[in-house]
Amino acid sequence: MSSDAGSFDDLLHEDRRFPPPAEFVAQAAVDAEDLHRRASEDREAYWASWAEELDWFEPWETVLEWDPPFAQWFVGGKLNVAHNCLDRHLRGSRRDKTAILWEGEPGDTRSFTYSELHKEVSAFANALRGLGVGKGDRVTIYLPMIPEAAVAMLACARIGAIHSVVFGGFSPESLADRNNDAEAKVLITADGGWRRGKVVPLKANADKAMERSPTVESVVVVRRGGELSQQVDARMKSGRDLWYHHLVEEARPECPAEVMDAEDILYILYTSGTTGKPKGVVHTTGGYLTQAYATTRAVFDLQEDDVYWCTADVGWVTGHSYIVYGPLANGATVLMYEGAPDHPDRGRFWELCQNYGVSIFYTAPTAIRAFMRWGDQWPERYDLSSLRLLGTVGEPINPEAWMWYREVVGGERCPIVDTWWQTETGAMMITPLPGHTETKPGSATRPFPGIDATILDEDGDETSSGYLAVTSPWPSMLRTVWGDEERFRATYWSKWDDVYFPGDGAKRDEDDYLWILGRVDDVLNVAGHRIGTMEVESALVEHPATAEAAVVGKKHDIKGEAIAAFVTLKEGRQGTDDLMQELRDFVGSKIGSIAKPEMVVFTADLPKTRSGKIMRRLLKDIAEGRTVGDTTTLADPAVVQRLQAQHEEKG
Numbered sequence: 270m271s272s273d274a275g276s277f278d279d280l281l282h283e284d285r286r287f288p289p290p291a292e293f294v295a296q297a298a299v300d301a302e303d304l305h306r307r308a309s310e311d312r313e314a315y316w317a318s319w320a321e322e323l324d325w326f327e328p329w330e331t332v333l334e335w336d337p338p339f340a341q342w343f344v345g346g347k348l349n350v351a352h353n354c355l356d357r358h359l360r361g362s363r364r365d366k367t368a369i370l371w372e373g374e375p376g377d378t379r380s381f382t383y384s385e386l387h388k389e390v391s392a393f394a395n396a397l398r399g400l401g402v403g404k405g406d407r408v409t410i411y412l413p414m415i416p417e418a419a420v421a422m423l424a425c426a427r428i429g430a431i432h433s434v435v436f437g438g439f440s441p442e443s444l445a446d447r448n449n450d451a452e453a454k455v456l457i458t459a460d461g462g463w464r465r466g467k468v469v470p471l472k473a474n475a476d477k478a479m480e481r482s483p484t485v486e487s488v489v490v491v492r493r494g495g496e497l498s499q500q501v502d503a504r505m506k507s508g509r510d511l512w513y514h515h516l517v518e519e520a521r522p523e524c525p526a527e528v529m530d531a532e533d534i535l536y537i538l539y540t541s542g543t544t545g546k547p548k549g550v551v552h553t554t555g556g557y558l559t560q561a562y563a564t565t566r567a568v569f570d571l572q573e574d575d576v577y578w579c580t581a582d583v584g585w586v587t588g589h590s591y592i593v594y595g596p597l598a599n600g601a602t603v604l605m606y607e608g609a610p611d612h613p614d615r616g617r618f619w620e621l622c623q624n625y626g627v628s629i630f631y632t633a634p635t636a637i638r639a640f641m642r643w644g645d646q647w648p649e650r651y652d653l654s655s656l657r658l659l660g661t662v663g664e665p666i667n668p669e670a671w672m673w674y675r676e677v678v679g680g681e682r683c684p685i686v687d688t689w690w691q692t693e694t695g696a697m698m699i700t701p702l703p704g705h706t707e708t709k710p711g712s713a714t715r716p717f718p719g720i721d722a723t724i725l726d727e728d729g730d731e732t733s734s735g736y737l738a739v740t741s742p743w744p745s746m747l748r749t750v751w752g753d754e755e756r757f758r759a760t761y762w763s764k765w766d767d768v769y770f771p772g773d774g775a776k777r778d779e780d781d782y783l784w785i786l787g788r789v790d791d792v793l794n795v796a797g798h799r800i801g802t803m804e805v806e807s808a809l810v811e812h813p814a815t816a817e818a819a820v821v822g823k824k825h826d827i828k829g830e831a832i833a834a835f836v837t838l839k840e841g842r843q844g845t846d847d848l849m850q851e852l853r854d855f856v857g858s859k860i861g862s863i864a865k866p867e868m869v870v871f872t873a874d875l876p877k878t879r880s881g882k883i884m885r886r887l888l889k890d891i892a893e894g895r896t897v898g899d900t901t902t903l904a905d906p907a908v909v910q911r912l913q914a915q916h917e918e919k920g
């Protein structure tokens with residue numbers, strides 16, 4: 270578990286309470302009590318009432334068919350997600366409302382009204398059709414945070430193609446793995462994207478990935494990379510690579526939206542699990558959009574004139590549900606920013622909030638802890654009075670960071686919504702409602718109306734301290750793991766009967782509030798990014814010097830967790846500082862820089878049980894400088910003593 274018990278005991282003594290501000294109670298976008306009442310009376314009718322707020326080409330016949338672990342929502346209903354995010358808003362005054370406000374890292378800006386976005390998406394959808402992409406085909410999107418990322422997702426949704434967005438920080442190898450697992454037909458990338466004043470060479474990475482992506486027939490390239498553009502221009506492979514702007518210029522700007530079944534797949538998103546291979550989480554159309562829509566509206570208290578900013582990258586599920594689908598389905602104005610929070614200086618985010626009049630701001634605890642470390646002077650330099658609601662997601666937030674967020678960013682007036690959910694849940698599951706819920710720093714509070722979440726022990730009995738569990742199917746739940754139904758069953762549905770196991774530990778307090786403690790499996794949460802320990806281990810053992818590797822999470826003040834790797838070397842190899850750096854870079858090149866171990870410890874042996882299982886718990890104790898726990902089951906207890914002595918020596 271990523272948080273140790275000691276820190277949780279402190280949480281239980283957390284007695285600060287923040288009631289919802291009066292303005293929120295008075296003008297809330299939803300009537301929370303009504304939602305709770307309707308959800309408890311008839312859960313399916315309640316979810317259907319949310320779905321009715323969307324546009325359907327044909328109504329559903331049955332709200333839910335539950336054949337565990339397979340759920341179908343809004344069975345028989347027909348709709349299109351892009352139609353709901355765009356066409357639906359063209360009827361009235363939202364037509365000319367700003368859909369996307371965008372700022373590049375160098376300071377360049379663009380914006381799209383709903384009608385302009387509709388046109389761009391339609392043109393690109395036609396272009397994709399022209400490349401032979403049809404309903405059910407897979408398209409990989411490997412882009413920086415530019416408007417074309419949202420356009421590409423919506424264009425896929427419009428024609429019924431399944432998108433698989435790959436975070437731009439992933440390596441060519443990770444990109445190729447995802448292309449191959451999904452058997453993608455088209456890859457959409459850019460010449461580059463800006464990050465901390467440098468251009469990330471996305472097209473060069475894509476070219477490397479293409480060396481082993483046999484299913485990909487075409488590569489569409491968005492022009493973005495400044496000085497890189499010319500080099501990329503020279504290396505466009507004829508017959509395979511096409512410039513996005515050429516395609517869109519030539520395409521018709523009207524494109525009828527494909528009629529999709531509620532249960533047709535909208536997207537695949539790869540996420541790390543407990544094996545060496547990421548899994549493709551599958552989300553479908555009707556239920557997913559319904560819950561993304563409902564939670565965006567209720568949890569962010571979305572009002573017509575809000576300017577909403579979620580700082581996530583579209584490469585993660587947060588970007589899917591809360592930059593693109595949830596907000597656009599609600600007709601919101603969404604700010605998108607391409608670059609780093611500390612470029613050109615540490616005030617960049619606050620400058621953006623001030624300049625665009627951001628009213629709703631959604632970010633991750635790791636970012637909040639970094640801002641806190643950088644000092645109050647940065648937010649204090651800007652006028653943040655437009656902010657009215659703050660959100661957080663991705664990992665447990667420590668009360669200290671929560672309080673700082675409230676006081677320094679939110680001027681003590683903005684409610685904070687700490688939202689627990691996952692790639693697999695598709696949308697928020699446990700969260701306060703800002704006009705209703707009294708908040709406590711560090712608690713995600715209660716399940717969203719219509720979500721049945723609780724805490725169970727190993728045997729499936731209710732407890733106040735154990736595993737988080739979701740006991741009924743919910744509209745935006747994952748439907749399967751792409752191409753691996755067995756893994757879907759084994760990972761999420763084998764712990765208890767017909768109950769979903771998210772992989773998190775949790776506690777319940779005397780007010781029935783839930784406190785999420787972090788992962789209980791071999792999944793790390795590094796700066797809000799999910800990384801499997803096995804993935805990093807597999808990468809490490811591919812290096813010719815490595816004999817064996819064990820990876821654990823190590824508490825980190827800003828990132829929450831950092832990666833610590835224990836490595837045994839092959840005969841004749843020396844554990845030098847150079848090799849340490851080489852191994853870190855090697856992991857970066859295999860997976861992406863987010864997976865680089867912060868600490869590499871060379872050791873002659875790894876602590877193992879007599880049956881040969883590596884005891885990661887002991888390694889974690891060592892990495893975090895704690896007294897090592899019970900070693901009686903070790904095959905050779907001296908291994909730990911040697912490791913610990915070695916670690917203490919290094920300091």
Ligand code: WT7
Nearest residue numbers: 662663664665687688689690691692785788799
């Ligand atoms: C894991 C899911 C959901 C989008 C971002 C991450 C942790 C997420 C919270 C929260 C405590 C949280 C859990 C979860 N997590 N939100 N508010 N409080 N923990 O998506 O990569 O699928 O990771 O993030 O451990 O299982 P993800």
